[in-house]
Amino acid sequence: MSTSVSASAAAAAALLPILTGRRSPPASRVPAMATDGAAPDAGSKNKLLVFDTKEDLAVSLAKYTAELSEKFAAERGAFTVVLSGGSLIDALSKLTEPPYLESVDWSKWHVFWVDERVVPKNHEDSNYKLAFDGFLSKVPIPPGQVYAINDALSAEGAADDYEACLKQLVKNGVIAMSAATGFPRFDLQLLGMGPDGHIASLFPGHPLLNEKERWVTYIKDSPKPPPERITFTFPVINSSAYIAMVVTGAGKAGPVQKALSDKQTSSDLLPVEMAVLHDGEFTWFTDKPAVSMLQNK
Numbered sequence: 001m002s003t004s005v006s007a008s009a010a011a012a013a014a015l016l017p018i019l020t021g022r023r024s025p026p027a028s029r030v031p032a033m034a035t036d037g038a039a040p041d042a043g044s045k046n047k048l049l050v051f052d053t054k055e056d057l058a059v060s061l062a063k064y065t066a067e068l069s070e071k072f073a074a075e076r077g078a079f080t081v082v083l084s085g086g087s088l089i090d091a092l093s094k095l096t097e098p099p100y101l102e103s104v105d106w107s108k109w110h111v112f113w114v115d116e117r118v119v120p121k122n123h124e125d126s127n128y129k130l131a132f133d134g135f136l137s138k139v140p141i142p143p144g145q146v147y148a149i150n151d152a153l154s155a156e157g158a159a160d161d162y163e164a165c166l167k168q169l170v171k172n173g174v175i176a177m178s179a180a181t182g183f184p185r186f187d188l189q190l191l192g193m194g195p196d197g198h199i200a201s202l203f204p205g206h207p208l209l210n211e212k213e214r215w216v217t218y219i220k221d222s223p224k225p226p227p228e229r230i231t232f233t234f235p236v237i238n239s240s241a242y243i244a245m246v247v248t249g250a251g252k253a254g255p256v257q258k259a260l261s262d263k264q265t266s267s268d269l270l271p272v273e274m275a276v277l278h279d280g281e282f283t284w285f286t287d288k289p290a291v292s293m294l295q296n297k
């Protein structure tokens with residue numbers, strides 16, 4: 001879209017040498033840049049978009065999400081969308097306005113959370129409340145297709161209950177399965193990243209990063225309050241068909257630089273670096289401050 005043209009072009013010019021492989025970075029991680037504001041290299045499964053303003057980012061994210069909604073509604077008769085908490089919800093604001101409010105087939109949406117804080121749904125820390133107030137209350141998704149955690153349960157109980165809910169929806173054909181990984185394959189996961197490089201409730205150095213069996217697990221010692229949360233595991237995150245990683249602000253420039261550089265070592269990966277799709281398309285929605293360390297290299 002024209003709103004992303006100048007920002008993407010400017011950033012692309014600066015980033016292209018870093019991101020297109022003069023030093024042979026891993027192909028699975030390093031994105032293609034948008035060089036003219038249109039879609040970046042259509043052949044690439046990793047894309048980096050850089051916007052001038054939050055408004056521009058929100059316009060592009062709405063278009064991207066609406067297009068995927070149309071695609072999956074046509075292909076599968078359902079569109080499974082995973083939300084995170086944080087600033088992502090604000091970035092979805094354009095979907096609640098014309099033309100998307102009318103043009104999106106909201107009846108096909110099924111909404112999940114990549115992570116949730118173990119608090120009542122009306123608590124100010126609740127990711128459900130954040131999403132409901134800022135997004136879900138403004139669009140006509142059938143309430144029975146919004147899958148909040150059971151807030152009457154403990155962290156362990158809520159994780160088990162949420163995993164059982166996902167398994168039932170796989171059986172019903174609402175959620176697809178990845179034949180390749182044996183984990184659920186959500187159509188779109190809309191994620192954010194913390195300044196420490198965490199995604200979902202998967203924090204740097206935490207043993208949960210190595211979970212290989214569970215679909216949903218829990219944490220009781222989250223370094224970001226509140227301490228008790230449930231979270232999707234990496235096998236589920238990495239089985240998605242599409243991920244939009246929405247990251248803005250200078251406070252995130254360090255982890256963005258680490259995630260998009262070619263200098264990773266296998267021993268000290270940030271959680272965001274471990275988000276590598278098995279067979280899907282990963283798009284970064286960023287602003288100039290978030291990619292500022294790349295530009296300064």
Ligand SMILES: O=C(O)[C@H](O)[C@@H](O)[C@H](O)[C@H](O)COP(=O)(O)O
Pocket residue numbers: 084085086087088115116117127191192193194195198199200201224
């Ligand atoms: O429950 C949570 O804490 C969130 O789901 C969390 O994973 C969030 O997405 C990131 O911390 C980014 O948040 P910001 O975009 O607000 O920095």
